[in-house]
């Protein structure tokens with residue numbers, strides 16, 4: 101009896117893994133943007149005005165851009181690599197973010213360079229039933245490898 105129950109559980113577990121591999125979660129929208137992060141903004145993240153501190157948004161943009169960059173690298177069939185942020189450009193805060201906002205961070209590849217990838221990150225919240233773009237930025241990540249104790253840029257498409 102116990103053995104049968106264990107077998108059933110194992111089967112379910114295996115099915116879950118297989119199903120998961122076969123059908124990845126749908127996180128790409130109609131515009132081809134990858135939904136990297138979705139979070140509810142909390143009171144601990146506020147500035148003295150009571151709205152969400154810009155530095156908190158930048159931190160989520162950096163992380164979401166890296167998640168999106170990793171997704172795009174895999175989608176292209178390039179090898180997995182360590183990524184570091186080299187630059188954040190054209191950061192624009194269009195609207196304040198409020199406590200309780202459910203905020204989505206989307207990434208879209210702007211450019212693959214030799215050792216770098218630049219993604220455009222857009223930050224949106226649902227306001228009055230439609231999506232409002234709050235913040236956007238271009239973030240560039242560099243593929244690096246530890247060579248002689250130093251992190252050096254390496255080709256993002258793999259060995260040349």
Ligand SMILES: CC(=O)SCCNC(=O)CCNC(=O)[C@H](O)C(C)(C)COP(=O)(O)OP(=O)(O)OC[C@H]1O[C@@H](n2cnc3c(N)ncnc32)[C@H](O)[C@@H]1OP(=O)(O)O
Pocket residue numbers: 183184185186187212213214215216217240242244251252253
């Ligand atoms: C995961 C984390 O938390 S990361 C933490 C924050 N980030 C870091 O600590 C990174 C610190 N910076 C570094 O270690 C180094 O600057 C590195 C390894 C990223 C780059 O080293 P560099 O010697 O500058 O490399 P190099 O000049 O060859 O440039 C590498 C790539 O970055 C790009 N790049 C460099 N500076 C910039 C910039 N300001 N804006 C956009 N792209 C840039 C280059 O165009 C190049 O891309 P390409 O090969 O696709 O043309």
